[in-house]
Structure formats: structure tokens, C-alpha cells
Amino acid sequence: MAPRVLISDKLSDAAVQIFRDRGIDVDFQPDLGKDKDKLLEVIGQYDGLAIRSATKVTEKILAAADNLKVIGRAGIGVDNVDREAASKKGVIVMNTPFGNMITTAEHAIAMMFAVARQIPEASASTHAGKWEKSKFMGVELTGKTLGVIGAGNIGGIVCDRARGLKMKVAAYDPYLSQEKAEKMGVEKVELDDLLARADFITLHVPLTDQTRNILSAENIAKTKKGVRIINCARGGLVDEEALAEALKSGHVAGAAFDVFSVEPATENPLFGLPNVVCTPHLGAATTEAQENVALQVAEQMSDYLLTGAVTNALNMPSVTAEEAKVMGPWIKLADHLGSFIGQMTDEPIKAINILYDGSVAEMNLAALNCSVIAGIMKRANPDVNMVSAPLVAKEKGIKIATTNQAQTGAFEGYIKVTVVTEKRERSIAGTVFSDGKPRFIQIKGINIDAEIGNHMLYTTNEDVPGIIGTLGQTMGENGVNIANFTLGRSGIKGEAIALLYVDEPVPSPVIDKLVKTGMFQQVKPLTFDVA
Numbered sequence: 001m002a003p004r005v006l007i008s009d010k011l012s013d014a015a016v017q018i019f020r021d022r023g024i025d026v027d028f029q030p031d032l033g034k035d036k037d038k039l040l041e042v043i044g045q046y047d048g049l050a051i052r053s054a055t056k057v058t059e060k061i062l063a064a065a066d067n068l069k070v071i072g073r074a075g076i077g078v079d080n081v082d083r084e085a086a087s088k089k090g091v092i093v094m095n096t097p098f099g100n101m102i103t104t105a106e107h108a109i110a111m112m113f114a115v116a117r118q119i120p121e122a123s124a125s126t127h128a129g130k131w132e133k134s135k136f137m138g139v140e141l142t143g144k145t146l147g148v149i150g151a152g153n154i155g156g157i158v159c160d161r162a163r164g165l166k167m168k169v170a171a172y173d174p175y176l177s178q179e180k181a182e183k184m185g186v187e188k189v190e191l192d193d194l195l196a197r198a199d200f201i202t203l204h205v206p207l208t209d210q211t212r213n214i215l216s217a218e219n220i221a222k223t224k225k226g227v228r229i230i231n232c233a234r235g236g237l238v239d240e241e242a243l244a245e246a247l248k249s250g251h252v253a254g255a256a257f258d259v260f261s262v263e264p265a266t267e268n269p270l271f272g273l274p275n276v277v278c279t280p281h282l283g284a285a286t287t288e289a290q291e292n293v294a295l296q297v298a299e300q301m302s303d304y305l306l307t308g309a310v311t312n313a314l315n316m317p318s319v320t321a322e323e324a325k326v327m328g329p330w331i332k333l334a335d336h337l338g339s340f341i342g343q344m345t346d347e348p349i350k351a352i353n354i355l356y357d358g359s360v361a362e363m364n365l366a367a368l369n370c371s372v373i374a375g376i377m378k379r380a381n382p383d384v385n386m387v388s389a390p391l392v393a394k395e396k397g398i399k400i401a402t403t404n405q406a407q408t409g410a411f412e413g414y415i416k417v418t419v420v421t422e423k424r425e426r427s428i429a430g431t432v433f434s435d436g437k438p439r440f441i442q443i444k445g446i447n448i449d450a451e452i453g454n455h456m457l458y459t460t461n462e463d464v465p466g467i468i469g470t471l472g473q474t475m476g477e478n479g480v481n482i483a484n485f486t487l488g489r490s491g492i493k494g495e496a497i498a499l500l501y502v503d504e505p506v507p508s509p510v511i512d513k514l515v516k517t518g519m520f521q522q523v524k525p526l527t528f529d530v531a
Contacts, residue, residue: 003305004045004067008033009052011074015294022302024048040064048072048301051080059085070094070304072297075284078314087315088392090385094300094313098153099293100284105157107283108202108232109165111256114277115228116141116200118254121275139199142166147198149214150233151176151186155204159186170194173205195222200230207234217242225251232258232283235265244269247276258283310367316387317366327363330415331371333430333438336452336528337417338375340428340440343526344458345376351399351420352376355429358413361404369402372417414441440486446497448488453501454530459514460522463489463496470517471498478510 002025007016010030019026027046032039033055043049043065050072051057057071062085071081073095086093114120117138125132146162148155151171159169169186172194181188191214194201201223205211215229215238223229229252231238240261246252247270254275260268263281270276284290303309308328309321319327354372356365367386374389384392393400407413416429429442440450444460461467468487475482484501506525514523 003047003069005048005050005301005305006032006043006046007050008039008055009050009074010054011050011052011294011298012291014291015050015074015298018295018298019302022306024302024305036061043068048305050074050297050301053077053080055080057081057086062086062089062091065089065091070301072096072301074099074290074293074297076100083315084391086387088388090388092304092310092313092316092387094297094304094311096293096296096300097312099296100286100289101154101157103286103289104232104283105154105161107258107279108154108158108204108230109161111230111232111258111277111279112141112146112200112202112228115230115254115256115275118275120277141200144168144199145170145197147172147189147194147201148186149173149191149194149201149203150205151181151184152204154233155202156184158202158204159184167200170197191219192222195219196224198224198227200228202230203233203237205233205237207236212236213239215239215243217245220246220252223252226253228252228254228256230256232256235259235261235263240269244273247273315391317364317370319364319367323364323367327367329432329436329438330360330363330368333432334368334371334415334417335375336438336440336530337415337428337430338372339378339528340375340443340526341417341419341426342376342379344426344524345419345421347421347423349376349396349398349419349421351401352393353401353403353418353420355416355418356402356404356413357409357416358405358407358411360413360415361406365402365404368415369400372415373400376417376419411441416442440499443488443497443499444495446488446490446495448486448497448499450486450499451484451501452528452530453483454528455502455505456526456528457498457500457502457506458522458524458526459498459500459520461496461498461520463491463493464519467496467498467519470514470519471500474510474513474517475500475502475506478507478513480504480506480510 002023004025005019007028016026016028040061043061047067048070052074059082068091070092076095076097078095081093083093118136122136145168148159148171151159151173162169163185170189171186172189172191176188178188217239220242256277258279259281300311303321307321308324310316310319354369370386370389373393374384374386377384377389377392411431414429414431418425418427430438430440432438438452481503482500483503486499489496511523514520
């Protein structure tokens with residue numbers, strides 16, 4: 001059955017056609033997003049939801065979205081999606097961060113020109129027939145210093161365009177390396193240095209706890225007198241009240257804002273001030289950008305629903321289509337390893353340590369981690385998946401540690417998972433053979449070679465004669481067929497384990513009979529989701 005996708009906002013016809021061409025059953029209702037009651041009524045029918053900004057995906061909507069697997073936002077901002085609720089529900093949230101990079105960068109450059117030459121006010125004056133030529137004295141951009149706060153994707157394009165305008169560019173970005181700065185032809189500086197030197201300051205960072213009010217009253221006071229400030233990134237990066245005061249005092253010569261702390265912005269401290277250029281969040285508002293993000297989100301959602309490829313997800317590691325194909329058996333193995341540990345562990349988990357050896361250490365470890373954690377967590381919460389598992393682990397205070405290393409043993413690659421509780425450590429390792437089937441290769445440090453089935457029985461005992469006979473006879477007398485029987489021991493007379501792959505679940509009375517023999521330290525039925 002083909003996946004079903006609802007488009008509840010206005011997307012281009014070309015984006016709709018992409019879904020159809022990929023074999024997706026698409027329902028295009030561009031005005032449905034504005035009707036939250038109707039959306040609530042129908043959302044449970046769909047595997048995917050494609051939106052822009054009109055649709056509000058609330059916790060209530062997500063609670064009703066029983067089949068939803070992915071939300072695709074055509075654009076960068078996902079303020080209209082409750083990401084935490086989506087993650088807890090196991091729904092991937094994607095955006096399209098690269099579809100409007102050039103458009104947003106160009107808007108910032110246009111706003112810089114506009115405030116440098118007072119173009120909006122000069123235009124309004126001229127339209128009014130005033131011809132106030134001497135009133136609108138501007139400044140050149142050539143030779144001026146542009147301070148760029150945030151030199152990532154969009155900020156990097158702004159740096160490139162500014163250098164083309166013969167500006168000197170100083171960039172503040174904690175994640176910008178000296179090597180990358182030199183390659184970009186910009187000077188990497190600290191924030192205070194940028195504030196003191198820049199003739200123009202433009203912001204290109206997301207809104208986080210670290211960046212909120214990065215241009216505070218204190219930092220605005222550190223700026224060069226006559227500076228002009230441009231914000232086409234996110235509202236809340238600048239203390240608008242403090243900036244308004246700095247504009248009134250003449251310390252700041254001008255400002256150009258496309259984004260505001262409260263939107264839609266019907267009133268703001270910056271409104272009505274001279275040489276302040278304001279636009280209504282138009283950074284991505286070009287025909288080309290709107291088309292690009294619509295096509296991009298359709299491709300991303302189709303890829304995920306059809307192949308498992310994850311691109312530009314905000315709550316899940318990205319996995320390319322090629323990676324999904326190669327990693328499929330390893331992701332399944334990771335889930336099985338986690339599931340074994342989860343079913344064996346009754347006490348609260350303090351830490352999960354995951355070791356990747358050999359070929360698997362070169363794969364997408366973030367995605368494999370998610371699969372391991374999901375496998376562990378599913379015992380306590382069957383609804384947990386790769387999206388929600390890391391969040392659940394974090395809420396429980398579980399520490400996750402990952403180690404990767406070159407090949408150390410006979411296997412080309414393997415994964416070892418160790419769980420730490422207050423009482424003990426428990427570990428299991430596995431690999432994927434050339435047939436693509438996952439295998440358990442070590443439990444509690446004891447080497448084995450166990451095929452994984454839907455229904456299994458795990459036992460531990462002292463290495464003494466009669467164990468195999470007791471297991472086989474008890475299973476046979478009670479009509480339980482054994483598909484595969486694996487044994488392992490730490491040494492002669494040491495600790496021994498058995499792992500039986502059986503055709504159906506082992507009934508509780510059979511478990512009780514084995515326990516009553518007194519030969520086993522542990523008898524544990526296990527289930528695995530083996531496709």
C-alpha cells in the first residue's frame with residue numbers, strides 16, 4: 001500500500017507532482033492547515049504531512065496522528081511544529097534549510113544598501129513630490145567593515161557578496177575555523193572586536209539560549225558610533241528597545257530589520273524611527289526560493305517514506321539513500337542488541353556504552369546509536385522508535401557513550417553494547433554476515449554464533465553435563481520446536497549460556513519446569529522483531 005501524504009498549505013504543483021511520480025498517494029488541500037479542527041479530524045489517515053507556515057502542528061494534532069511518520073516544512077523555520085511532541089510521538093520533523101539561502105542572503109545585502117542610502121525614506125519623499133535631495137546623505141559600502149555574526153550557510157554567502165562589494169569582512173562565529181575563515185577571505189574575530197570595528201553589522205545565527213539578545217543593550221553600547229545594524233535572521237537576536245534608544249541618541253545611524261521578536265509585528269519600538277528599514281519577514285519571499293523549498297521537501301519526504309533516507313531532519317540523524325541500503329542490516333542488528341539488553345535488564349539504567357569495531361565504525365554512528373537506544377527502551381515503552389528514543393533516554397538521565405575503533409578481531413566489523421546499572425554491567429555483541437543476516441557473537445564476554453529469531457530462549461548455568469539433554473527433552477515433551485541451538489562457555493566448569501531459536505513463544509509452564517530442575521541460574525524467554 002502506497003504511503004499517504006497530506007499537503008495542508010500552499011505548495012507548487014510541481015511539488016505535488018513529485019509525490020505522485022514517486023508513487024506516493026498525495027492529498028493536496030492547501031487551505032486545510034488553517035482549519036485546525038478539520039486537520040485534527042483527518043490527520044490520523046496520513047503517513048506524511050507537508051506544510052509551510054500556516055499549518056500549526058500542535059501536541060493535540062500529533063496525539064491524533066496515529067500513522068504519521070514524517071512532517072516536512074518547506075522552509076527553514078519550524079516554529080509552527082511542536083518538535084518535542086513530535087519526537088515523543090516518533091515523528092521525524094524535516095525542514096529545507098538550503099532552499100532559500102541565496103534569497104535570504106540577497107535580502108540582507110539589499111537591506112544593507114537600503115539603510116546605507118536611506119532608499120525607502122527617499123522614495124517616499126520623492127513620491128510625495130518633495131525633492132529633498134540634501135536630506136538623504138548616504139554612505140558608501142566600498143571600504144567599510146562589515147561585521148558578520150554567524151558565518152554559516154547564509155552568513156557565508158553574505159560574506160562572499162560583501163567581498164565582491166569591496167568591503168572588509170570580519171566574522172564572529174565560534175564554529176568557524178581559522179582555515180575556513182582564510183578560505184572565505186574573511187577575518188575571524190571575537191564578538192567585542194567586531195562590535196568595536198564594524199561600520200555595518202549583520203546577523204545570521206539561529207535563535208538559541210546562547211544567541212538570544214546577542215546584541216543586548218550592553219553590546220550595542222560597545223559598537224562603533226554611526227554603526228548600521230541589519231537583522232534578516234531571527235527576531236529576538238537584538239534587544240529592540242535598546243536599539244531604539246541607541247537610534248534616538250544617534251549612536252546607531254540606522255537599522256534594517258526583516259524579523260522581529262513578536263510576529264506578525266503590528267507594533268514595535270523600531271517602527272516610525274528615521275532611517276529604520278522594515279520588511280515583513282521577506283527573507284525567503286522570492287519565486288525561486290518558494291519553488292525550491294517546495295520541491296526539496298517533496299523529494300525529502302518521498303525519500304524517507306520509500307527508502308528510509310533521512311535528510312535535513314531536526315530530531316533524527318540524516319541517513320542518505322545509499323547509507324540506508326548498506327546500513328539496513330546493521331540498523332536491524334543494533335535494534336536486536338538493544339532489545340536483548342532491554343529485555344534482560346529490570347533495574348534502572350545509568351549508562352549505555354556502544355562500541356563500533358572495523359567496517360561498521362565508518363558508518364553513520366548517530367543513526368546506529370538511535371537504533372540501539374530504541375531497542376533498549378522498547379521494553380518499557382513499546383511506542384519508542386529511533387526518533388523518540390534519545391529523548392526518552394535523556395529524560396531518564398541515561399548517559400550515552402560511543403567508541404569507534406579499527407578492526408581488532410576476526411570479524412570485519414561488529415557492534416558491542418554495554419549497559420550499566422546500579423548493580424551490574426551487561427554486554428552483548430553482534431555482527432552482520434555476508435548473507436546480510438545479523439548474528440549475536442558474544443554475550444557476557446562468552447563467544448557464540450547465534451542466529452536471531454522472533455522467539456528465543458536464553459539460559460545461564462554452570463558448565464555441567466546434562467544441560468543440552470534437559471533443554472531438548474523439556475522442549476520436545478511440551479511441543480516446542482527448536483530451530484537453532486547455540487551454546488557458549490567461559491571455560492571448563494565455568495559459566496555457560498544457551499540461546500535457543502524456537503518456532504513459537506515458550507509457554508510459561510515450560511519455563512517453570514526448567515527453573516524447577518535447579519540446573520539453571522536464569523531462564524529468560526525473548527522476542528525480537530525479525531522481518
